Amino acid sequence: FSTSRSSPKSPLCSLSSNNNQLIQSLCKQGNLKKALQVFSQEPNPTQHTYELLILSCIGRNSLSDGLRVHCYLSDDGTDQDPFLATKLINMYSELDSIDDARKVFDKSRERTIYVWNAIFRALTLAGEGLEVLGLYRQMNRTEIRSDRFTYTFVLKACVASEASPELLTKVKEIHAHILRNGFESQVHMMTTLVYVYSWFWCVGYAAKVFDKMPVRNVVSWSAMIACYANNGRPFEALELFREMILETNDSFPNSVTMVSVLQACAALAALEQGKVLHGFILRRSLDSILPVINALVTMYGRCGKLELGQRVFDQTKEKDVVLWNSLISSYGIHGFGHKAIQIFKEMIDNGVSPSHVSFGSVLGACSHAGLVEEGKMLFESMVKEHGMSPTAHHYACMVDLLGRANRLDEATKIVEEMRIEPGPLVWGALLGSCRIHCNVDLAERACRRLFELEPTNAGNYVLLADIYAQADMWREVKRVKKLLKARGLQKVPGRSWIEIERKSHSFMSVDEFNPHYEQLHALVFKLSTEMKEKGYVPRTDVVLYKLDEEEKERIVLGHSEKLAVAFGLINSNHGEPIRVTKNLRLCEDCHTFAKFISKFAEREILIRDVNRYHHFQYGACSCGDYW
Numbered sequence: 001f002s003t004s005r006s007s008p009k010s011p012l013c014s015l016s017s018n019n020n021q022l023i024q025s026l027c028k029q030g031n032l033k034k035a036l037q038v039f040s041q042e043p044n045p046t047q048h049t050y051e052l053l054i055l056s057c058i059g060r061n062s063l064s065d066g067l068r069v070h071c072y073l074s075d076d077g078t079d080q081d082p083f084l085a086t087k088l089i090n091m092y093s094e095l096d097s098i099d100d101a102r103k104v105f106d107k108s109r110e111r112t113i114y115v116w117n118a119i120f121r122a123l124t125l126a127g128e129g130l131e132v133l134g135l136y137r138q139m140n141r142t143e144i145r146s147d148r149f150t151y152t153f154v155l156k157a158c159v160a161s162e163a164s165p166e167l168l169t170k171v172k173e174i175h176a177h178i179l180r181n182g183f184e185s186q187v188h189m190m191t192t193l194v195y196v197y198s199w200f201w202c203v204g205y206a207a208k209v210f211d212k213m214p215v216r217n218v219v220s221w222s223a224m225i226a227c228y229a230n231n232g233r234p235f236e237a238l239e240l241f242r243e244m245i246l247e248t249n250d251s252f253p254n255s256v257t258m259v260s261v262l263q264a265c266a267a268l269a270a271l272e273q274g275k276v277l278h279g280f281i282l283r284r285s286l287d288s289i290l291p292v293i294n295a296l297v298t299m300y301g302r303c304g305k306l307e308l309g310q311r312v313f314d315q316t317k318e319k320d321v322v323l324w325n326s327l328i329s330s331y332g333i334h335g336f337g338h339k340a341i342q343i344f345k346e347m348i349d350n351g352v353s354p355s356h357v358s359f360g361s362v363l364g365a366c367s368h369a370g371l372v373e374e375g376k377m378l379f380e381s382m383v384k385e386h387g388m389s390p391t392a393h394h395y396a397c398m399v400d401l402l403g404r405a406n407r408l409d410e411a412t413k414i415v416e417e418m419r420i421e422p423g424p425l426v427w428g429a430l431l432g433s434c435r436i437h438c439n440v441d442l443a444e445r446a447c448r449r450l451f452e453l454e455p456t457n458a459g460n461y462v463l464l465a466d467i468y469a470q471a472d473m474w475r476e477v478k479r480v481k482k483l484l485k486a487r488g489l490q491k492v493p494g495r496s497w498i499e500i501e502r503k504s505h506s507f508m509s510v511d512e513f514n515p516h517y518e519q520l521h522a523l524v525f526k527l528s529t530e531m532k533e534k535g536y537v538p539r540t541d542v543v544l545y546k547l548d549e550e551e552k553e554r555i556v557l558g559h560s561e562k563l564a565v566a567f568g569l570i571n572s573n574h575g576e577p578i579r580v581t582k583n584l585r586l587c588e589d590c591h592t593f594a595k596f597i598s599k600f601a602e603r604e605i606l607i608r609d610v611n612r613y614h615h616f617q618y619g620a621c622s623c624g625d626y627w
Contacts, residue, residue, distance in 0.1 A: 301330025337369025403433020
């Protein structure tokens with residue numbers, strides 16, 4: 001396109017002021033096409049005229065018009081104006097043309113802090129975090145001083161890159177610069193620090209920053225609550241939310257806050273607290289915001305109240321793919337595979353295209369329900385019908401599906417024929433299947449790769465030792481335990497939670513400081529003795545130690561989920577369901593124990609482990625002993 005305009009000698013020169021006003025007026029009216037026509041006849045456009053033209057190009061999402069305006073700027077040298085250079089960088093960032101933004105910066109001779117900040121922001125939004133850090137080092141060698149926006153963009157650049165110890169060190173350096181330059185009172189900047197430390201799993205650092213903030217707003221409260229919720233600290237998330245509510249300032253929870261708090265309730269299966277939050281959401285008119293609705297459906301599903309999650313879903317008029325996924329996943333973890341598939345098909349019939357998450361959820365549902373053929377058909381439809389390439393997660397779902405069904409040869413074939421490199425997810429799924437069916441050779445093969453891919457994951461060592469123990473290979477069990485100790489790794493301790501009267505209680509297998517410890521152990525032992533007369537036989541084979549049977553039995557009777565169930569029996573009314581959450585897979589003995597309790601104590605027991613829900617009633621489990 002031509003970038004020529006009338007020369008300064010044109011008769012239109014006398015109308016320059018009027019033309020600038022007309023161009024600006026047309027831009028404000030949204031008539032970019034007419035504005036550019038008038039502009040082509042304007043010999044002396046003002047800075048404000050250029051600014052409004054650039055903003056109009058963003059508003060119209062027109063890269064071609066943006067390039068045209070840029071050409072005009074370059075022709076008369078106005079592109080060297082730092083103010084307009086900043087606007088151009090922002091424009092190219094908004095129009096997803098980061099290369100052009102970088103060209104503007106590279107050609108800019110007068111780089112003010114605003115120009116630097118603009119390129120930092122543009123590159124961060126484009127995911128070019130490492131490039132931002134390189135430019136930041138370059139800026140620090142000049143006389144330009146960082147301002148609060150610089151620090152915010154550079155901190156976010158650390159998150160835009162793949163997490164590494166080196167980047168965490170950089171975050172700490174920037175944190176030190178912020179403190180030295182007296183910016184610790186800047187709420188936005190300190191909130192960004194909380195978010196960044198959270199992203200690096202540094203909950204302690206985030207909490208220290210938050211605690212020292214002289215002023216907090218709803219964003220900073222929400223960031224810290226999310227930090228706890230996203231880093232496996234749901235108790236702290238709920239406690240901080242209560243503290244936020246008690247504050248006398250204007251920090252009212254918003255939709256972002258509620259999503260994190262609902263996530264914490266879901267993690268603890270804290271149904272009653274979740275219901276209270278639902279009421280709060282309705283009173284604050286937050287029930288029309290899709291992320292909040294998604295969190296509600298997920299919360300009810302993970303608290304074992306599918307019917308309430310379904311009701312929230314049904315009452316929502318505009319349903320996006322995330323909401324459909326939440327419902328599919330909820331039915332899946334409860335073992336209702338056919339229902340999950342039905343919802344998946346309804347979603348497609350309603351014109352909503354499935355995402356990668358949709359397939360992960362429905363394949364997981366097939367795995368929990370043992371729907372092998374249905375799962376294989378869905379997996380094949382990803383490519384054939386929806387043109388989607390399976391990710392490692394989808395392959396892991398298929399390996400898990402086939403492995404649980406004891407079709408380990410097919411599972412192994414999938415791993416060998418993968419079009420992408422099998423990662424820890426895939427090999428981990430294969431190892432889990434080997435544990436179910438005690439396949440030592442295949443487990444050793446999977447572990448060889450897992451020990452290379454994630455050498456610090458203690459769970460893989462524990463699973464292999466478990467498989468050796470099942471095979472009565474105690475020498476190998478001892479070898480794996482030595483390896484675990486030599487690498488300074490520890491097994492994740494089993495922990496269970498139960499909610500009683502809107503308060504969550506936590507139990508561990510070895511927790512002698514718990515005031516209820518002796519009482520609960522006594523009750524579990526009493527129930528075990530009574531149930532033995534009814535046919536209960538403790539599964540002591542789950543103990544990875546070569547001990548006598550009596551000692552093994554003592555260990556399994558102390559498992560955290562048994563203690564939580566016992567606490568529920570003591571502290572809840574007869575007829576109330578007992579809801580327990582476990583951070584690890586439910587062991588075979590606890591599964592058998594819960595079935596007997598549900599029958600002889602005539603109680604409905606719901607236990608959600610790391611994989612799925614187990615709904616015990618009348619001596620049977622909803623999983624059909626398939627998990």
